Amino acid sequence: MDTTPKTWRLRVELDDSPGALARVTVRLAHQDCNVLALSVMPVPGGVLDELVVQAGPGVLPADLVDAVRAEGGRCVGITAADVRDLVDAPTAALRAAARALRDPSTTAEALRTVLGADSVTIEPDDAEPVASAVLQTTSSAIGGAAAIKRGWAPFTQVELARGEALIDLLSAAGVAAPRPTALLTDDGMALVLRPGRAGDEEAVAELHSRCSMGTLFNRYHSGMRTVPRRWLHRLLSPPRGSTVVAQCADRVVAMGQLIPMSTPDSAEVSLLVEDGWQGRGVGTALLGSLAGAARAAGYRELVGWCLPAETGLVRTAARAGLPTSVRREDGLLRVSIAADGPRVTAPGPVESASRQVASG
Structure with a gap:
């Protein structure tokens, strides 16, 4: 049995009477629950109390809801919480x-x-x-x-x-939404780099269906042939992260993700480029775009996970002028990319493929 205390975030409606909230907290304390944070939000007709509660071993979310009801309150919502919810x-x-x-x-x-x-x-x-x-x-x-x-x-x-x-x-403050960026490959094909959005779900599903098994295996480290539908929204709107897609006409031909890690200076990076667009600078441009976003957000390191025989990410980082270091960890290669390293365009065919100009 898991005895690790769980932390929950509750929103509670109580009668507007003296001591109502105190009675709820006392009842929670009797169940070995500790209220870590409390905030009050005005709503039409009264207030809404939000509590961050650390529950003792064996205490389930339903037990917390029952404790609120026992004191005449109503639990409007409950969800798992983490340390970020303790920041006011x-x-x-x-x-x-x-x-x-x-x-x-x-x-x-x-x-x-x-x-x-x-x-x-x-x-x-x-x-x-x-x-x-x-x-x-x-x-x-x-x-x-x-x-x-x-x-x-x-x-x-x-x-x-x-x-x-x-x-x-x-x-x-004069902040403007990021504008799509035009990308010209070495063979003259025009692409657009832009943030991913919910409306791209079908295009991203089609991107995965066009990728070979090897490409998908290198990205997801599993034998999946198509991406499950339930993943699509998370791929395009990762929690606390961002996604950039490369689009040619009405097709998404590549995508990259940047997701914060538990260490404050690091973010995980991942790339998926359709087979027919590999080796043409698309991955280099995506990684450069994500590295720029990482620098602006204060990250110093990008971390990618690769299969032991897969060195594509290291080569892509080198072409983008980003220093790397590699070590084995849990059977994979942990590729550490210096987000704030020198950004020098590599010579050769990739040079023209990685030139970017702001679109009008």
Whole structure:
């Protein structure tokens, strides 16, 4: 039996009477639960209490909900929590805003932090809404509508106002949404590098279907032939990370991801390039784009995981002018790439393939 204490985040509605919250916390204490953080949010007709609770061994989420009900309250939502939930909302919002000011490509992630959302994607204003809430804005800071989702609890008006305030701040500071970047390969083919979005799910599924088994195995280290549908959204909107896709006409031919690791200076990087586009500088351009985003976000190291016989990522980093070091770890190669290293375009065929110009 797992005896490790679990940490949970609860939103609770209580009667507006003296001692109601105190009675809930006392009942939780009787179940060996420790309230680590508490915040109060005004909602129409009253307030909503949010608690971060460390539950003792054997205490289940249902037990926490029952404890709230026993004191006449209602649990609006409950979800697993981590140490990031112990940072107070103003501090988290300021840090998120600072990251977005340094690197506009992290605006969606900054909104996700401020809103406490499961995911945030930036969609064109005329896109079909598929989220639990949408922040409509004409601000150039996000370049569309922010489609926000959260499964465990509905958004409050206070939270939505925080998101709108962040967008206003970025707009006032002159932050503009990242613009697509044109890429010309050595053989004259034109591509566009841009952030991934929810509407790319079908194109990304087709990308995987066109990749060979070897390419997919090198990326996922498993014998999968197609990507499960439930993965598509996470691939395009990774938690606390970002995705860049390379598009030719209406096809996505490559994609790269940047996902923060547990160490604050490091982020994991991964690339997938369709077989027919390999060796033409597309991976080099993707890695260069992700390294730039990593530097802007304050990361010093990119980490990629490769099979022992696969050296493609090392070669790609060398072409992008990014120093690497390699060591074996858990049966794989851990490729450490210096995100803030010298950025020198390698000579040869890749040189023209990696030239990028801002599109109009």
